[in-house]
Amino acid sequence: FHNLESYCSLNFSSFFPPECMISATELELLMQNVIFAHQETCQFRQENLQILRWETFSPEEMQNFQQKPMDQMWERCVCHITDAIQYIVEFAKRLSGFTDLNPNDQIVLLKAGAMELLLIRMSRAFNCFNNTVFFEGKYAQLELFHSLGCTDLITSMFDLCQSLCALNLSEHEMAFFNAITLLNPSYPWLQDKHKVDTLYRKIHFAFRHLLRRTHREFILMKLPEKEKLSNICQLHLEKLNIFRQMYPTIAWERFPPLYKELFISETENS
Numbered sequence: 001f002h003n004l005e006s007y008c009s010l011n012f013s014s015f016f017p018p019e020c021m022i023s024a025t026e027l028e029l030l031m032q033n034v035i036f037a038h039q040e041t042c043q044f045r046q047e048n049l050q051i052l053r054w055e056t057f058s059p060e061e062m063q064n065f066q067q068k069p070m071d072q073m074w075e076r077c078v079c080h081i082t083d084a085i086q087y088i089v090e091f092a093k094r095l096s097g098f099t100d101l102n103p104n105d106q107i108v109l110l111k112a113g114a115m116e117l118l119l120i121r122m123s124r125a126f127n128c129f130n131n132t133v134f135f136e137g138k139y140a141q142l143e144l145f146h147s148l149g150c151t152d153l154i155t156s157m158f159d160l161c162q163s164l165c166a167l168n169l170s171e172h173e174m175a176f177f178n179a180i181t182l183l184n185p186s187y188p189w190l191q192d193k194h195k196v197d198t199l200y201r202k203i204h205f206a207f208r209h210l211l212r213r214t215h216r217e218f219i220l221m222k223l224p225e226k227e228k229l230s231n232i233c234q235l236h237l238e239k240l241n242i243f244r245q246m247y248p249t250i251a252w253e254r255f256p257p258l259y260k261e262l263f264i265s266e267t268e269n270s
């Protein structure tokens with residue numbers, strides 16, 4: 001870099017402080033780690049989701065879902081998201097360096113990012129040609145979720161999946177996109193922000209290395225912005241509060257502890 005630095009009078013070390021500089025071997029190992037962490041912690045294999053992608057619910061089955069009471073449909077979705085989040089936690093734990101972070105920071109990153117990573121992974125189970133998503137064994141249209149009473153939230157989730165499908169992300173790219181989304185050093189409550197930032201920079205560097213090798217650098221500019229993901233998560237929390245006002249006891253009695261821990265802040269008066 002010496003002559004390049006002097007030539008464009010860039011100070012590279014400001015981009016990559018020493019602890020971020022990694023060797024070619026470490027780079028390869030880090031790339032494999034991110035890819036395997038993703039592959040080993042997806043709920044469904046890509047090929048199985050593909051095989052089922054034209055299996056849609058019949059009008060009768062659709063009606064059956066739409067006639068379910070709101071609280072029952074909510075309870076089903078809450079259980080599905082809670083199951084799915086266990087896989088996200090497993091993904092994080094397998095990311096080299098994540099479990100070396102301050103335990104409090106691990107919780108903060110998962111609390112803020114679990115739903116975002118699920119929304120990204122949801123695009124794997126999305127058929128952008130007929131706007132359906134894999135749900136309870138078949139592909140479901142948006143209308144199937146009518147009884148949830150949060151069509152704007154579901155619509156924004158479907159729109160996000162459409163935009164991710166347009167990028168045609170590979171499993172490797174999805175793995176890295178999830179890893180950099182999880183390791184967001186700008187969360188306010190982080191105790192050791194520098195350590196998260198160092199890990200983030202290493203993984204982002206490895207992601208760019210992969211994209212350069214595959215001539216896919218352009219997707220970095222087209223990935224959904226952070227606030228698009230966080231807006232959907234915010235909308236989910238708003239809908240959850242409305243649901244809890246309508247069914248005050250259901251959330252406490254019937255929602256899994258992990259869901260409550262992640263999405264119902266204990267400081268609220270219950």
Ligand SMILES: O=C(O)[C@H]1CC[C@H](C(=O)N2CC[C@@]3(S(=O)(=O)c4ccc(F)cc4)c4ccc(OCc5c(F)cccc5Cl)cc4CC[C@@H]23)CC1
Pocket residue numbers: 041042043044045073074076077078080081084087118119121122123124125133134135136145148150153154157236
């Ligand atoms: O292979 C893999 O790893 C992937 C397979 C596919 C998995 C997947 O897509 N998912 C796993 C759970 C599921 S879903 O399949 O149940 C689903 C639910 C609604 C949809 F429109 C589409 C899918 C889900 C459930 C609730 C939710 O928000 C919270 C929420 C509530 F809590 C209560 C009411 C309403 C809402 Cl919106 C959001 C999501 C997004 C991810 C979805 C993600 C992992």
